[in-house]
Amino acid sequence: MILLLLVLVPLAGAVLAWLAERLGAAWPRIVSLAALAAGLGLTAAVWIDQASRTSLPGVAAPGPWLVEYDAAWLPSIGARFHLAMDGLSLPLVGLTFFLGLAGVIASWTEIRERVGFFHFNLLAVLAGVTVVFLAADLFLFYFGWELMLVPMYFLIAIWGHERRIHAAVKFFLFTQISGLLMLVALLALYLAHGAQTGLYTFAYEDLLRTVLTPGTERWLMLGFFIAFAVKLPVFPFHTWLPDAHTQAPTAGSVILAGLLLKTGGYGLIRFVVPLFPGAAASFAPVAMTLAVVGILYGALLALGQTDLKRLVAYTSVSHLGFVLLGVFAWNTLALQGAVLQMLAHGLSTGALFIVAGLLQERMHTRDIERMGGLWSVAPRLGGVGLFFALASLGLPGLGDFAAEFLVLVGSFQASAVAASIAAIGMVASALYSLRLVQRTFQGTNANGWRIPDLVPREALLFAPMLALLVWLGLYPQPVLDTFRPVAERLQQVTTLPANAEKHPGAAPGRQGDR
Amino acid sequence: MNAEALRALLPLLVLAATPLAVMMGIAVRRHHGTAMALSALGQAAALAATWSGPETASGAGGALLIADAFSHYYWSLLLAASLAVTLLGYGFWRTSEERAEEFYLLVPVATLGSAVLVASTHLATLFLGLEILSVSLFGLVAYERGRAASLEAGLKYLVLSSAASAFLLFGMALVYAETGALEFRHIASAAGRPILLIAGAALMVAGLGFKLSLVPFHLWTPDVYQGAPAPASAFIATVSKGGVLGLLVRFFAQGGAGDLPGALALVSVIALASMWVGNLLALLQSNLKRLLAYSSIAHLGYMLVALVVGGPAGAEAATFYLTAYVATIVAAFAVVTLLSTAPREAEWVEDYRGLFWRRPPVGAALSAALLSLAGIPLTAGFLGKLLVIAAGVSALLWTLVLSVAVTSTIGLYYYLRVIVAIYSPASADEAPRLAAAPLAAAALAAAVAAIVWLGIYPAAVLDAIREASASLARLSS
Numbered sequence: 001m002i003l004l005l006l007v008l009v010p011l012a013g014a015v016l017a018w019l020a021e022r023l024g025a026a027w028p029r030i031v032s033l034a035a036l037a038a039g040l041g042l043t044a045a046v047w048i049d050q051a052s053r054t055s056l057p058g059v060a061a062p063g064p065w066l067v068e069y070d071a072a073w074l075p076s077i078g079a080r081f082h083l084a085m086d087g088l089s090l091p092l093v094g095l096t097f098f099l100g101l102a103g104v105i106a107s108w109t110e111i112r113e114r115v116g117f118f119h120f121n122l123l124a125v126l127a128g129v130t131v132v133f134l135a136a137d138l139f140l141f142y143f144g145w146e147l148m149l150v151p152m153y154f155l156i157a158i159w160g161h162e163r164r165i166h167a168a169v170k171f172f173l174f175t176q177i178s179g180l181l182m183l184v185a186l187l188a189l190y191l192a193h194g195a196q197t198g199l200y201t202f203a204y205e206d207l208l209r210t211v212l213t214p215g216t217e218r219w220l221m222l223g224f225f226i227a228f229a230v231k232l233p234v235f236p237f238h239t240w241l242p243d244a245h246t247q248a249p250t251a252g253s254v255i256l257a258g259l260l261l262k263t264g265g266y267g268l269i270r271f272v273v274p275l276f277p278g279a280a281a282s283f284a285p286v287a288m289t290l291a292v293v294g295i296l297y298g299a300l301l302a303l304g305q306t307d308l309k310r311l312v313a314y315t316s317v318s319h320l321g322f323v324l325l326g327v328f329a330w331n332t333l334a335l336q337g338a339v340l341q342m343l344a345h346g347l348s349t350g351a352l353f354i355v356a357g358l359l360q361e362r363m364h365t366r367d368i369e370r371m372g373g374l375w376s377v378a379p380r381l382g383g384v385g386l387f388f389a390l391a392s393l394g395l396p397g398l399g400d401f402a403a404e405f406l407v408l409v410g411s412f413q414a415s416a417v418a419a420s421i422a423a424i425g426m427v428a429s430a431l432y433s434l435r436l437v438q439r440t441f442q443g444t445n446a447n448g449w450r451i452p453d454l455v456p457r458e459a460l461l462f463a464p465m466l467a468l469l470v471w472l473g474l475y476p477q478p479v480l481d482t483f484r485p486v487a488e489r490l491q492q493v494t495t496l497p498a499n500a501e502k503h504p505g506a507a508p509g510r511q512g513d514r
Numbered sequence: 515m516n517a518e519a520l521r522a523l524l525p526l527l528v529l530a531a532t533p534l535a536v537m538m539g540i541a542v543r544r545h546h547g548t549a550m551a552l553s554a555l556g557q558a559a560a561l562a563a564t565w566s567g568p569e570t571a572s573g574a575g576g577a578l579l580i581a582d583a584f585s586h587y588y589w590s591l592l593l594a595a596s597l598a599v600t601l602l603g604y605g606f607w608r609t610s611e612e613r614a615e616e617f618y619l620l621v622p623v624a625t626l627g628s629a630v631l632v633a634s635t636h637l638a639t640l641f642l643g644l645e646i647l648s649v650s651l652f653g654l655v656a657y658e659r660g661r662a663a664s665l666e667a668g669l670k671y672l673v674l675s676s677a678a679s680a681f682l683l684f685g686m687a688l689v690y691a692e693t694g695a696l697e698f699r700h701i702a703s704a705a706g707r708p709i710l711l712i713a714g715a716a717l718m719v720a721g722l723g724f725k726l727s728l729v730p731f732h733l734w735t736p737d738v739y740q741g742a743p744a745p746a747s748a749f750i751a752t753v754s755k756g757g758v759l760g761l762l763v764r765f766f767a768q769g770g771a772g773d774l775p776g777a778l779a780l781v782s783v784i785a786l787a788s789m790w791v792g793n794l795l796a797l798l799q800s801n802l803k804r805l806l807a808y809s810s811i812a813h814l815g816y817m818l819v820a821l822v823v824g825g826p827a828g829a830e831a832a833t834f835y836l837t838a839y840v841a842t843i844v845a846a847f848a849v850v851t852l853l854s855t856a857p858r859e860a861e862w863v864e865d866y867r868g869l870f871w872r873r874p875p876v877g878a879a880l881s882a883a884l885l886s887l888a889g890i891p892l893t894a895g896f897l898g899k900l901l902v903i904a905a906g907v908s909a910l911l912w913t914l915v916l917s918v919a920v921t922s923t924i925g926l927y928y929y930l931r932v933i934v935a936i937y938s939p940a941s942a943d944e945a946p947r948l949a950a951a952p953l954a955a956a957a958l959a960a961a962v963a964a965i966v967w968l969g970i971y972p973a974a975v976l977d978a979i980r981e982a983s984a985s986l987a988r989l990s991s
Contacts, residue, residue, distance in 0.1 A: 076976040114871075146891040153930070158937055169930055176926050180919035187904045
């Protein structure tokens, strides 16, 4: 029931925010804040409840899910309205509501036109993302997957910057074509399962037990992989990303970078490997190569950008390469690192986009060549910018470092070469992060900029993001503990190269069934 | 005729009586509202008569036509669409100088033709239904006698449609010459020299493909859609194409058309060509009616994919897709009608710039229709596309399935262009004041409600379609 609320609260908030526009421009913002705060509160309640239960010795959760909601939907095609939450979806849902709040606050003064419709779209995207993270029925999952697109498209196309239409259409087409490939693969899986068992269902747990021939499995795995690879994004499917991130309004960039990209990583962990373990195992070297290429290529391109938002966008390509690397290394450490990376990147990059948004709102430019010396006029903003840039470069003690470290340690066991090359990416990240800070905040204020410093609302926005990053960096154990049962269960279902090579005969699970 | 058969055939009888009533009504008193009300009442009564369905799923009927669950489902769909077109017509002609009463006469007659088509089990009824439909369509398309474009469209449709009918007749003659049968099920069981059968089937496909505006028989479509008055375009897109598609589904299931060597390959090629040509040409359009015309070519291509699959799954997918498409197209043309003032129709994409900010409900309704055409979740079009792809995957038709995926992404591009216009800042000059059209607005509201309902919770419709498709199989076995 609580899961249904998690979906309905943002949806209801979306409609109310739109209607509330008649009362005044502030009301949509207040309604959105209230709805998202309620969602965040609900998520926190689930977490505290779950943590207090599992901390008792000897008490394990009865099933794979912490909380479930299951209702009939379309019986004739075997689709159910089945929402379920485990240690993987819980932190991501929390991140969804948290970044949603950040987005609303960040656009408090930026969005002045069509405020009601803006917040309608913002909350609708968040509802779609929540469905994606919670769906335990693949039909429902696809529903949420597509549901995110339309409002995101509107956010970019209506409130975006100079080349917004181009960016919005590109974003929509890329995700739509890859989504349709996934739909084809999904339906093929559904039909294969139905043909084997006589039970036509989209239920995740039933489909996990489908037995496929290696050839079929490879094609279906690719169908899913491409959809998630476009979202994540994986080199060479990333070309929509710099445009969309650059042109979106601040809240749009935050949600794109912080959440929509995470749905790709989530899909890889939740669907690609568990549903197609054999194919994923043989595909792992390719995926890890793509991950390493993405890490280096994203960092290299970030070095060459002069548009602040474009620069941050390319760093996302680099950072999320670590997620792909961690997923396909497929051991507990690497998976924990990948999940932690999704959270830390959501916070640090989201914050950097907000910094970029604040600068653009004040200076009406995103060109870092025209900036410089801003520290002297806006020291608080400079400090915040420096902090998040350091987080992004992987300064020990902050979330990104813990995550990337875990990924590297984990993936070193799977492929020492890939991990070693990926580590170079961390060096490059130092270069682009420091260049970002240097060109904007340090140096001389050659253009004589006079911009207002952070106002209390903005300071209040950054404070929790800063605190969370420090927490994730110093004491990520609670998050890792929440996710660990899932990671272990996922590994029981399947084995990937690292483990398979070490114990060739002992690979448990479905590979043995064939 | 016993009581059971009478009840099963009641919708057809009521529908046949409707034009007579309207005609007499016009003879007594020529009045726009009365004619519309009579026509709408008759169609609503026929629609109500389909409500409970036939008492037995296999229905009633003779050698010529059958009123089974399948016929009843299609009748209710066609009647709902024609009723919506009638209401749209009232909104469209409200400002016109034209004498509009006969419009409400032609609509039920043409619908009768379509209804006969979906129920026909015999080549004679097939041809009869098709001609009733075509002849009334000439009148509907060319109804705006004062406007050259409408006349040109009517003439074009007349000439090409007659040629198509000739092809169809020739095809039937070949099939009859080889099999000696006119009834679908006798054709299915008869054997003949394949070369003549294939030629006959190909000619029939050409004749019916014209009505469905499939590539390469699609050349009339954009001109007629653009030239015809908006409600008439809506009628062609929904009732006319729906009737012919229903017939094809039945003919493939019961007439054994799918068993003919080469027939499936032929239909597959046509489906592929329609998807690609329709979507690619739609990219170039800046006129909304022409855009919808090209998009209809593509959508019929998707439906043909389900037809190639055949069997209950294919019939279900095609029928659901058609249901979704009908609701969507009614909504789209309702918006065109609402924004048109005779003699100038709101047909250019430019006319829709900033619509959402000028008239939010209408803008939102058109967005819903376009998203449904693009197959985005929460709308009817999504589930339709999903069922078609599922049917294609189950039959392992990978070329067709991947074409559906790729071309519908191309399609998304031009739907998005219109959506971009709808949400762009409104132009500075004041939008024309439009007379209120409550009935057309009601039709629009109903169509949008149907789009959303079919997109979110279509369990009841899926059950009805399953039952209808099952009745097809029962007869053929």
